[in-house]
Amino acid sequence: MLPATFIAKKFVSILLLPPLAPLLIGAIGLLLIRRFRRTGLLLAWLGLACTLLLSLPASVAWLAGPLEDYPVISAEDLGRAQAIVILAGGRRSNAPEFGGETVSALTLERIRYGARLARRTRLPVLITGGAPAEGIPEAELMRRALIEDFGITPRWVETRSLDTRENALYSTTMLRQAGVTRIALVTHGLHMRRSIREFEATGLTVYPAPMGRATGKEHSNRDEVLSSLPSMSSAYSGWYALHEWLGLLQQKLAGRG
Known part of the structure; x- marks a missing residue:
């Protein structure tokens, strides 16, 4: 319920x-x-x-x-982080091609970038996302995709959270038990400011790792009239x-x- x-x-x-x-x-x-x-x-x-x-x-x-006033994460900040935290962004409940359920397009973008950072740094990965409706928790679907499609096995899988605030609260509990206090946070640029506030409120040091910008010159080679x-x-x-x-x-x- x-x-x-x-x-x-x-x-x-x-x-x-x-x-x-x-x-x-x-x-x-x-x-x-x-x-x-x-x-x-x-x-x-x-x-x-x-x-x-x-x-x-x-x-x-x-x-x-x-909202997207955060640059691509630097090598220096990645070097300071002790773990990579990837936030869930939804799921697809009707995905027969994947056996029933799978991650949404937004979540897939996040785990793809998180997997890239994990390979580059060899940092442990935490994924976080519960089940707002009946079904498999989003973090579990993320875990499957990370392992099967990207070859990354997350160290922590947080499956209870229902929103960004709970993502931060429950994830921090798991991270602190492992002595982690500095994280690279992966989510969409539009979602980053709100996410940083929630994770910093728990006492963690957050290095933003935004992705999937909504603004910018994505279609610089297209007709300016059509793109407007x-x-x-x-x-x-x-x-x-x-x-x-x-x-x-x-x-x-x-x-x-």
Whole structure:
């Protein structure tokens, strides 16, 4: 049974994030137009504007840029770390080609980069992620992929956590038992600021190892006009960036920011 706070948090995030939030704003506006024409039109246009702004590469870059203010991890910082920690980013529950369940695309990107760092440094690896719904914990799916697809066997597998805060709390307990206090933290650039805060709050020294940037010149050789238009990838990045800003706000309200 999932904790009520976890369910409530997910429900609130669905209401506040696209695609539902802009749709609700627009729908409320349309319902009000007959009696309150000016207010209804304002809300309808606001919903449309929010949808557009959260899918335009330029506005998404403005929203995401401050979250990705971390460079590629340096050789010096890697040399200071005692372990590599890779955060889960979701799973695919319907993957018959992998026997039932497997890691999501986001998680796969993270473990691929974590495996690269592990091979380069020979540092031990911790993977962390529980099972928000019924099924195999994400960390267990990560363990299988790391071993079978990348030839890396993680030393620690944390399977209880349901969010980033619990990733940090439960992982730190396991790491401290092994005398580890300095980690290279692997997650997506958009997720890094919030993750650092949670892990540093436990007393660990964190060296950010961001990957999968949402901003930057990914398509420098493409037509500038086409690359500035709304796209599926920019809409996802807009959703992800807004999700992280809401997470940072929640951290601040909880006294952890």
